[in-house]
Amino acid sequence: MKRIAVLVSGGGTNLQALIDAQNRGEIVGGEIAAVISSTPDAYALERAKKAGIPGYVIARKAFPSSQAMTVALVDKLRDLDIDLVVLAGFMVIVTEEMVKAFPNAIINVHPALIPSFAGPGCYGLHVHEKALEYGVKLSGATVHFVSEECDGGPIISQNAVEVLPDDTPEVLQRRIMEQAEWKLLPQAVSLFCQGRLKVEGRMVRIL
Ligand code: GAR
Numbered sequence: 001m002k003r004i005a006v007l008v009s010g011g012g013t014n015l016q017a018l019i020d021a022q023n024r025g026e027i028v029g030g031e032i033a034a035v036i037s038s039t040p041d042a043y044a045l046e047r048a049k050k051a052g053i054p055g056y057v058i059a060r061k062a063f064p065s066s067q068a069m070t071v072a073l074v075d076k077l078r079d080l081d082i083d084l085v086v087l088a089g090f091m092v093i094v095t096e097e098m099v100k101a102f103p104n105a106i107i108n109v110h111p112a113l114i115p116s117f118a119g120p121g122c123y124g125l126h127v128h129e130k131a132l133e134y135g136v137k138l139s140g141a142t143v144h145f146v147s148e149e150c151d152g153g154p155i156i157s158q159n160a161v162e163v164l165p166d167d168t169p170e171v172l173q174r175r176i177m178e179q180a181e182w183k184l185l186p187q188a189v190s191l192f193c194q195g196r197l198k199v200e201g202r203m204v205r206i207l
Contacts, residue, residue, distance in 0.1 A: 002083040002193040003033040007090040012044025014088035021186035030193030070095040106146035114142040118151035128169035141180035143188040
């Protein structure tokens, strides 16, 4: 069984999608062994507690830089003997120490069709604000491996979602979560745990 750590910062609906998939037996070959939050009051920690999953806080505010925080995170992940790190609404940009410690073993979900509306400053609701400002008719979600370039690693899966004329950022966010993120992330995690994701340069082959 691959040991999965889910890193969170807020509401944790993507964590919930992973927990629900696990309860349905859909995370084949893996188990969520830990939830780590960058904020002490994240509702995601409640979700972990309700599911009986150990929760930990490594607060961004306790460190002078995201690099110092990443080093502490890597130590914790090693202590917990983690095989796969899932960034599920994790609002800290992890630095190279993490990528080197877990090569092609960190998965992120991003709420847009990368390379659009991605990179530093594009997170959470801001992504949907930018998509609406630009006037795109389609947005969506991307699940990808994490590399040293923010939102730049090899893409595992994407789903397009329609943007409707009266959308607010909140409405669009919800539609993208329901139609794309909550499905794609558990599927990708399960494929990883079964050893079915093969990275070849920028391409991810699903075996
Ligand atoms: C999700 O939409 C996720 O894709 C996004 O934040 C939201 C977290 O929601 N992540 C990013 O923007 C990372 N760049 P959640 O806490 O309910 O899962």
